[in-house]
Amino acid sequence: MSTSLDHATRAQARVALVSEAGSTPSGARPRVAIVTCAEIPLLEDDDRLVLPALAALGVDAEPVVWDDPDADWSSYDLVVLRSPWDYAQRHDEFLAWAAGVPRLVNPAETVAWNTDKRYLAELAAAGLPVTPTMFLAPGDPWTPPAGGGEYVIKPAVSAGSRDTGRYGPADTVQAVAHVRRLQAAGRITMVQPYLPAVDSYGETALLYFADPATGRLAYSHAIRKGPMLTGPDEGMETLYKLEEITPRTPTAAERAVGDAVVATLPAGLVYARVDLIPDERGNPLLVELELTEPSVFMLHDAAAATRLAAAITWAL
Known part of the structure; x- marks a missing residue:
């Protein structure tokens, strides 16, 4: 496995190839697949922002549906998971697919661990403040x-x-x-x-992207999500429910928890999202750690797409 320095050096070399017009010498542009699902084959508006940001770094990126039988994953220099939101109904199939994709980020081993929320028990055992589960x-x-x-x-x-x-x-x-x-x-x-603070304070989602200079996840931005659950499960058929989302500056306590969570993660990850809700004393608790297909809310931070594109380029 390449070291973080190897990745950073390679990323800097690729960026150096980009001319002021945003093009590279013939045949030099790497190809990246941005993985989605059949419901949104052209990506959500938010995820589409990374395409021109990658182009500016000399990378050709395109959306590809994860279970498309015609997709040639070996033809891409990197395959980036973004919105394969139907994986839960076909979990075993999805994990088998991920394990067979060369150059997948985040890596298949991380995906297998993170798509089963029993990881929360492991993080709690490690001493992190996790919602009792x-x-x-x-x-x-x-x-x-x-x-x-x-x-x-x-x-x-x-x-x-x-x-x-x-x-x-x-x-x-x-x-x-x-x-x-x-x-x-x-x-x-x-x-x-149920943590009542979500009804007033809301949920804080902290986004982390790989820093090309270090190869480690670094804080990018944060948003506030309003409450989603209003009552018992009524058999919702959609995969994604529209939430009330606004930019947020996290508190020092939230940053401390977010940083502590990502510090436990292995090297080589391109993105992470840490979701927190305060307990009755105002202390932030981890409710979810998203390493597979999280929304990263680039529409709510002007520089987020550029930072994610740089993280993806680092991973090439």
């Missing part, structure tokens, strides 16, 4: 938590808000039915307390 295997007994608080039920392998619900003391029957439905399908189920 119970994991239920198929067949495990479960009764709704006592105490009158609200809680969230969702599968350990999921995308967006599919199969996710918010429950309270009046929703016991629906909550039990939700857990049993997931278990009957052979899925690992998660139960977490």
Whole structure:
């Protein structure tokens, strides 16, 4: 495996090939596939911003659907996961595909770990502040938590808000039915307390992109996401639910947690998103670490697309 210095040197050499007109000598331009799904074959507006930013660095990039049988992944110098948002329904197939793609980022090993949210237990065991989470295997007994608080039920392998619900003391029957439905399908189920701060303060998502100078993830920008869950799971059919999103400057405590989380990650990652919600005392808790196909909200930071393009070019 190349060292971070190797990557940085190679990236700088490619950038040096770019003329003021944004072109490179014939045959010198690397090709990058930006991976998406069949529902959005041309990418979301946000993800499309990276295409001209890569072109300015002498890189030809194009969207490619991950399960397109005609895609020749070996023809690309790099394959970048961005929006394969249907992976959760075909998890095993997706992991097998990822393992067979040369030059994939983030790497297939990371994808396999990160697409099963039991990674939260590992991060909690490492001493990071993680939202308390119970994991239920198929067949495990479960009764709704006592105490009158609200809680969230969702599968350990999921995308967006599919199969996710918010429950309270009046929703016991629906909550039990939700857990049993997931278990009957052979899925690992998660139960977490609902953090009330999300309704007022919201959720903070911190974005990190690889720094070409160091080869390590570096903070890029942050956004605020408003609350998404309003009640029990009602069988939402879409993969992505529109959220209330605005730019946010993270607090010092949020930056500290975000930096601590990414410090545990292996080298070679191009992007990461750390999602935090305050607990009842205002301390930020990790609710999700996105290393596979996170939205990175480049529309909310003018320089984000340039930073992501530089990170991708570093990985070439």
